[in-house]
Amino acid sequence: LEQQCNELMRTKFGRLVDLEALQMLSGNRRLEELKQEKLLKEAAYAKEIRQWDVYLYKIYKIFVAIMCYSAHILYNLYMCECIQGRQQFQDYRRRTDQEAIQNLQDLVIKQSQQAEALRREIHLLSCKGGHMLPPDQTRLPPLSPLRTPIGSINTGK
Template structure:
């Protein structure tokens, strides 16, 4: 709101200043016109004043040697027709008189030369008139000999001019026809070139469209291949996880059975060592056979470090248990053999 009020106030002040400017311009114009009128009036007054001053009688003191107005060798008593001049102005007028006399003599010489030229030209005109009469007679005789009558030379020249004009018109028509034919040929060439250009443009457009289609197909195939690879990777990962689980369960069961066998052997060895009897080693229980691992036909087999490490550790533990069991069996057999030999 404050800005709007300030803007309104500024507009009002600008309007007031504009009106004042217009008024000042009008005043300036009126002052200039009044000044011009005053200057004109002043000039008129000065002119009238000068006229009045010129009408006044003025007494001019002169010396005797300055008076040149002499009549019959003496100065007249009435000197009203005399003229008072400055010496420089008198000298200028005298020089001008001399210049005019020289110009007069020059103009007289020019007049004499012009008069002589006029006389010469008059004689030349008479001679040319005689020559023209002779040539007219010769022309009349030639026309009578050639045409048998008098012919208007101006009309003859006009006809000859028209013939030339007709020849030029005919030549113009021939050239226009040749130019039109050439233009038609060039138009045909331009049209043919335009058709070739359109054909090339169409072929290039088709090729560009084909290339664009192939690129789209290529991108689509790459996308499908990537999707199938991701899918097959997931499948192989699930398959490997299942195989590892089965193998782990089998190894755990094997370890459990072997640990049971080892405990049984240790118990029998303890009994034999205390009683001194002959005891046959217990029959070894059959280990469960590991089920065949199904292998997918086209599934890739990616390496899994964590599962590989767990399987390797289980196999190592199973191998150690087997070695310990075999050691116990060999020791028990050796102990039994020693007992039999003592008996």
């Protein structure tokens, strides 16, 4: 009987099966089912985690792109503010230069009027009392320089 059983096992399973081990396993069938269920759930969870990892990586790439774009915009804004500040400073310098030019033009007009008045006075005095002109025409004393704001003189550098 035992020999017949062994032959049947070989034909059916292709090898000899340990019946005692099989009986022990069949007693813990529920445990084996739970283990198999656990393995299936773990595989499903691992698949879901991989999907979340892919999704999070895509979101991370989008976040990095947005951060780079924001940094670029902030840099451009900073540069615009710097340029605007420089332009305001140049506008101030231009205004002070124009004021200095206007003051100098007023001074030239005033000095030319004074020189003309002095020529007329010399001419009148020379006509009344004879020869009043010096042999050598003397120069008028220089006037004190006009005060200009510091840094408004363009040195060309």
